[in-house]
Amino acid sequence: MPSRSLSVTFRKLRLAFAFAVVLPLASACTTMLNWAEYADMRRFGVYKLDINQGNYITQDMVEKLKEGQSKQQVRLILGTPLLVSAFRDNRWDYVYEYTRGGKVVEQRKFSTYFVDDMLARWEGDELPVSAAQLNRIAADRALAPESGAGEKSAWDRFLDIFKGNK
Secondary structure, eight states: OHHHHHHHHHHHHHHHHHHHHHHHHHHHHHHHSOTTGGGOGGGGTOOOOOEEEEOOOOHHHHHTOOTTOBHHHHHHHHOSOSEEOSSOTTEEEEEEEEEETTEEEEEEEEEEEEETTEEEEEEESOOOOOHHHHHHHHHHHHHSOOTTTTSOOHHHHHHHHHHTOO
16 A cells, blocks of 8 residues: 555645746736736737727729719718718718738828819828829839840840950
8 A cells, every 4th residue: 555655645746846946937927927028929929919990092093083073972082081070061081091011001081072062172191102093103113124235245245245245
């Protein structure tokens, strides 16, 4: 029977060791660590989604606006505004915010003003070029001739020396 009492003793010893190691560590965490430092969940590898919020308005959309358009026409061009004040029905605010990894990367605001339910003016932050315009710019760059396209490369000039060409 000495082996049974020995196994009980080892179990008690393991339990005592666990308490002796875990309890001081747990109590040290509450007193010594700065919990605000650990509030940032990215340290623990938590993934945060990229978030697009609001109305994404491009320069092409704004170019379609004309003074005197009705609210319905403006809504068709820009979309439903994010903010319409109940107290100021003559102003629509289009707000856009892009968040990546919990940090705001891009933020824009665009406002339209109406007089007698007709578009009077608009103002806002600088707007991005539309995707169609970006595609046109990329196509122009791809089709543009390279500078120095008619010139020979250094290797071709080196070979011309040995061929006797100048």
